[in-house]
Amino acid sequence: MKAIxxxxxxxxxxxxxxxxxGQALHSMGFSEVGNVRQxxxxxxxxxDGIDPETARKRLSDMAEKxxxxxxxxxxxxxxxxxAV
Amino acid sequence: MKAIxxxxxxxxxxxxxxxxxGQALHSMGFSEVGNVRQxxxxxxxxxDGIDPETARKRLSDMAEKxxxxxxxxxxxxxxxxxAV
Numbered sequence: 001m002k003a004i005x006x007x008x009x010x011x012x013x014x015x016x017x018x019x020x021x022g023q024a025l026h027s028m029g030f031s032e033v034g035n036v037r038q039x040x041x042x043x044x045x046x047x048d049g050i051d052p053e054t055a056r057k058r059l060s061d062m063a064e065k066x067x068x069x070x071x072x073x074x075x076x077x078x079x080x081x082x083a084v
Numbered sequence: 085m086k087a088i089x090x091x092x093x094x095x096x097x098x099x100x101x102x103x104x105x106g107q108a109l110h111s112m113g114f115s116e117v118g119n120v121r122q123x124x125x126x127x128x129x130x131x132d133g134i135d136p137e138t139a140r141k142r143l144s145d146m147a148e149k150x151x152x153x154x155x156x157x158x159x160x161x162x163x164x165x166x167a168v
Contacts, residue, residue, distance in 0.1 A: 006125055008125065008127070018126070018127075021126065021150070021151070022128075024150055025128075025146055025150060028146075028149060028150065030142065030145075030146055032130055032131055032134060032142065033128055033129070033130065033146075034128070034129030034130065034131070035128075035129040036126065036127065036128050036129070037126075037127045038124060038125070038126050038127075039124070039125040039126075039127070040122060040123070040124065040125065041090055041092065041122070041123040041124065041125040042102075042105060042120065042121075042122050042123075043092070043102075043120065043121045043122075043123070044106075044109075044117055044118070044119075044120050045117070045118030045119040045120070046116055046117065046118065047116055047118070050116060058114065058116065061114075062109055062112075062114055062117075065112060066105070066108055066109060066112065067105070
């Protein structure tokens with residue numbers, strides 16, 4: 001089983017990395033590009049037998065204790081069948 | 085319209101950041117955690133009127149020219165309705 005924790009800066013938090021990507025794309029001629037934001041995608045392999053409900057709770061715990069800075073970041077958890 | 089470009093290291097490419105996260109989770113008692121890999125998630129706002137097929141081509145172009153290092157990274161494009 002594979003879980004994906006997506007971590008993005010909260011709306012309103014300045015994202016210089018995203019801004020830099022946006023400016024670079026503009027200067028390369030991709031003028032249709034609007035706001036750009038960059039976040040992290042963390043793939044975590046979990047044992048196949050694990051109950052999805054339990055997995056989700058454990059992943060929230062991991063996110064809040066280690067993966068995410070809740071002052072400036074939001075996260076989403078997605079659980080899929082496929083292995084990492 | 086919003087597009088998401090997910091960039092992950094190719095399988096087989098060493099991912100020290102993912103490894104560090106995995107080890108930290110283990111030392112915090114999350115012993116069910118297996119392999120961990122960290123990638124980037126880039127959200128790009130696009131004009132609402134744009135044709136999804138055209139958008140996908142332009143995004144592949146952006147990925148290959150700027151966002152992705154094809155020697156060590158793979159990418160996926162996802163197009164959603166919601167604005168960034």
